[in-house]
Amino acid sequence: MPRPPSPSIPEKEFVYGALKQSLRLDGRGMLEMRTPTLSFGPELGWVECAMGKTRVLAQVDGKMVKPPPERPLEGMITIHSELSPMASNEYEPGRPTDEEVTLTRTLDKVLRRSDAIDKESLCVLAGQRVWHIRLTIHVLSNSGSMVDCACLAGIVALKHFRRPEVEVEGDEVTIHHPSERAPVPLSMHHTPFCLTFAFYPDADTPPLLDPSHLEETLSAGLLTVALNAQRELCVVQKAGGIPLAPEDILKIMDIAVTKARELDKLVEARLQEDWKGRHVEVR
């Protein structure tokens, strides 16, 4: 597989020079995120999240299945994600690339393993019937911080999704159609947000938040942090790249805390806005 072309030398030097003076190509501050735009589809659990030119589509659906015998009291959550050539010309179908492995693993850790969703609440009838929630992530276009965008889209889709109301009488399970009874939201423990910081080989260049594609390619290391508004870290990932002083890492955690709070407010506001618009449709 051919390697994607690396940025030209003048391009590289220009970006490094600009970053050294705390200037970014798109005019953002070093710790300024691109404001995510969330658009909701007609269906519940269909969210498109855009950060600048990075766009990710997340869709949630649920169905009833028989639980595996080893976990009869828990619902199931699966996350599907794939990097198709649609996202960027660097990707090819076939064997998963490193980037794809990172994306799937990060999504898995942030959304599933951090216990964002209460799995026990997805159980309908112990050992017989549980909800299987399926989250599908499509990366529509990648221009940096794809993982952050995918996590945000995923978590918002899960918050936006409502499953049909179920009634259990003895061993009989009745699923009520959304038009009969109002569907219920998934019960969530917390809302993690993913943030990526990029570091540069030059010691004078400060770390920056939400790198664009070019900034990401030229960076000497990435640190991914996922945390919620309650100041709980869920995932910290810094594998390789330039070594950092412990103080720098702790400083980044403090920045991430404030950013997560801002994101939480934004997401809540957008979800409420959308929900208000919907009441008319759902009788």
Add this chain to the structure above:
Amino acid sequence: MSSRIEILNDGGFRSDGRKQYELRDITIDLSQQGTADGSATITHGLTQVLVTVFGPREAKMRSQTLHDRAVLNVEMSVAPFSTGERRKRSRADRRILELAAMIASTFEPVVQTTLYPRSQIDIYVHVLQQDGSLLPACINATTLALITAGVPLHDFVCAVTGGVHSTSPLLDLTTLEENDLPHMTVAVMPRTRKVTLVTMETRLHVDRFRELFELACEAGQTIHKEMKAAVKERTVTLVGAMDAGSKPGVVDDRDRDVVMGESI
């Protein structure tokens, strides 16, 4: 099942009899393994990892070479008998791929790859026994294997895990503790005291993170001492073996490529 076992009892002892900050026994074996250029077996308690290093050598795939530096190729295999429940993992397991990618990216800035353009360094990681702290064991063993292979490094990389039990931090966790506690792995470069790798996959409050992180950085220094002692011991043995080979009493160094330890 595991909830019945006390992680940390009132006397301040852990389930395997260690204190909070105590690390498990570390044994290091740097002996030659087959045709490998460098190899190391490290055990942290019951976790055992063997790493063999081949290279720097010509890359098998021309397309994968880089014109200005060497490529690190990490392959990891987990022995089916390494865990309690015997289970064969495919080589394409996402978790194993991720661990291998993490090891590769940890060592890329540490190995002086620019000295070997257009070549490849193969690192084969074999997990023989698992009992928690798998990634740190792999990283420590890789450092040692690279050193025995004579690959120039900027520094050691020493890794350790840490976890928090309610509010008390613990170091070097076993599987039992890893399943129950929020934990993280930290890899430090002891000379500069900088951190090359931090990973955490469980929920932990920011304030607790700070405390544990600083503690783990400290513990990295202790592991460094252990690793350094092992390397030193091996070097002393090698130098001793070189001396034993030369004929006593005859001062004739014409055939020796390297004259060592004469002026010192």
